[in-house]
Amino acid sequence: MLEDWLAPKAAALEARGLTRRLRARDADDDLIDLAGNDYLGLARDPRVMTAAADAVRMWGSGATASRLVTGTTTLHEELESALAAYVGQESALAFSSGYLANLGVVTALGGPGTLLVSDEHIHASLVDACRLARSRVEIVPHNDVEAVEKVLAERNEPHAVVMTESVFSVLSDEAPLTELAAVAAARGAVLLVDEAHGLGVTGGGRGSVHAAGLAGLDHVVVTMTLSKSLASQGGVVLGPRVLREHLINRSRPFIYDTGLNPAACAAALAALGVLEAEPDRPAAVHAAAARLAAACDVPPSSGAVVSVPMPGPQQAVEAAEVCRRNGVLVGSFRPPSVPDGVSRLRLTAHAGLSSDDLDRACAVIVDAIGQVS
Numbered sequence: 001m002l003e004d005w006l007a008p009k010a011a012a013l014e015a016r017g018l019t020r021r022l023r024a025r026d027a028d029d030d031l032i033d034l035a036g037n038d039y040l041g042l043a044r045d046p047r048v049m050t051a052a053a054d055a056v057r058m059w060g061s062g063a064t065a066s067r068l069v070t071g072t073t074t075l076h077e078e079l080e081s082a083l084a085a086y087v088g089q090e091s092a093l094a095f096s097s098g099y100l101a102n103l104g105v106v107t108a109l110g111g112p113g114t115l116l117v118s119d120e121h122i123h124a125s126l127v128d129a130c131r132l133a134r135s136r137v138e139i140v141p142h143n144d145v146e147a148v149e150k151v152l153a154e155r156n157e158p159h160a161v162v163m164t165e166s167v168f169s170v171l172s173d174e175a176p177l178t179e180l181a182a183v184a185a186a187r188g189a190v191l192l193v194d195e196a197h198g199l200g201v202t203g204g205g206r207g208s209v210h211a212a213g214l215a216g217l218d219h220v221v222v223t224m225t226l227s228k229s230l231a232s233q234g235g236v237v238l239g240p241r242v243l244r245e246h247l248i249n250r251s252r253p254f255i256y257d258t259g260l261n262p263a264a265c266a267a268a269l270a271a272l273g274v275l276e277a278e279p280d281r282p283a284a285v286h287a288a289a290a291r292l293a294a295a296c297d298v299p300p301s302s303g304a305v306v307s308v309p310m311p312g313p314q315q316a317v318e319a320a321e322v323c324r325r326n327g328v329l330v331g332s333f334r335p336p337s338v339p340d341g342v343s344r345l346r347l348t349a350h351a352g353l354s355s356d357d358l359d360r361a362c363a364v365i366v367d368a369i370g371q372v373s
């Protein structure tokens, strides 16, 4: 039965060059990694790995239950306090992934009395959050502040949440946060900013909301993943304490999910400590991203991701494969993961890349693009 149902769908994807395949990596491969999201180069930092291993020895291999039962450890609270202090927010609440943090906050603020206003380039986790929230949703053109103001002004709902990313995940461009926060305040709305690509990279590491002077405002809410700059796993919602209390009581992805693994908490906390102690790491990410963008002749990126448009999905996959064969791991974006239908190579700049590695990676990538275009 499933064969008849699913095989034609698989064939249709294959014909369009859109099949996704898993490829397990070896722990000791010596590829230059421009595909993973370990922006600050901390996933194999001994301080971070030791913290995770120590946490396993102290707390065991899992959180053992929902945060509301036995799944909250002192590590969770330490991480939440440290991260909130670092990015200038009153409070933080950790979820077991960034995806769930987005689902958790949007569904807890959503409902029939809340309008959700979504930038058209928003990440899939926020798109899914809108679908689950039982709210009316208005999708507005990318970074269009006037369109946001119009839908806020015309709404009948008493509440509204405007959703954006500080640095967008595909194009790596920035949202006009100051303008959006002003419009939201004037129209009685909350601004929700996903800083998945901002934390550790923009604003000297503290993210774009902090850099824009918006951290701590009572209508600004931030979500973050622990899986990129903090080299771990998990997600966090940051904002006023009253929001944290509301999420603990009303956010189903928080209540009905096993708490974030203590080892992941400890790794993120240790990575945050390294970021604070070594504040030059974000600048190294920008320098590496600038070199990659210049080599590929694309505009400079605001974050760690450099997106290189390709003629089509097949060429994106082929170019990534040529790079891999030549020792450089890069990603590709293809529909439906791109907001504008354009397939791209996805290059991730890392703070830990040596100058020689970057030179070699640039040469391999440029050659691969030439081969398939």
Ligand SMILES: Cc1ncc(COP(=O)(O)O)c(C=O)c1O
Pocket: 097, 098, 099, 100, 102, 123, 125, 165, 169, 194, 196, 197, 225, 226, 227, 233, 234, 235
């Ligand atoms: C913008 C954005 N939000 C949320 C997520 C989800 O975070 P996580 O991988 O921790 O679930 C990601 C990436 O994975 C992302 O790029």
